[in-house]
Amino acid sequence: MGLVPRVVVDVMPKPEILDPQGKAVLGALPRLGFSGVTEVRQGKRFELQVEGEVTEAVLADVHRMAEMLLSNPVIENFEVRVEETA
Template identity: 70%
Template structure:
């Protein structure tokens, strides 16, 4: 069994008010390390056995069609063992 991970992030030029809210909450708690914060989504897709190249290509297609909105988001697909 393996997990195919899809990470979706807003494109850098798209305003991320959620990330900004997190960034402004951190120093209030004494965490002063963050210059900025961007918030995204992570999907974990479980598949049987080792994922094939065809399977990964399918996941990329799904990431492009449903999991992300290419107008405002970028995505990254990788396999986690």
């Protein structure tokens, strides 16, 4: 079978944007007995399977998908990368 490449898009709130979900997690940690975590940011992770090889053209397409559909560029940053999976 070989390796199946997977394209991953990570979408995170921009550093200057408030992240209420991350703050809620951070606030819950001490109540659960955890200490030592100083910041939590929560974002989204997308895993895409594509037909055929992951070429530069495919990655350019995924970039446009991330801009148009997967993220809100006003408040979020995204990163596209390829992961080889078994």
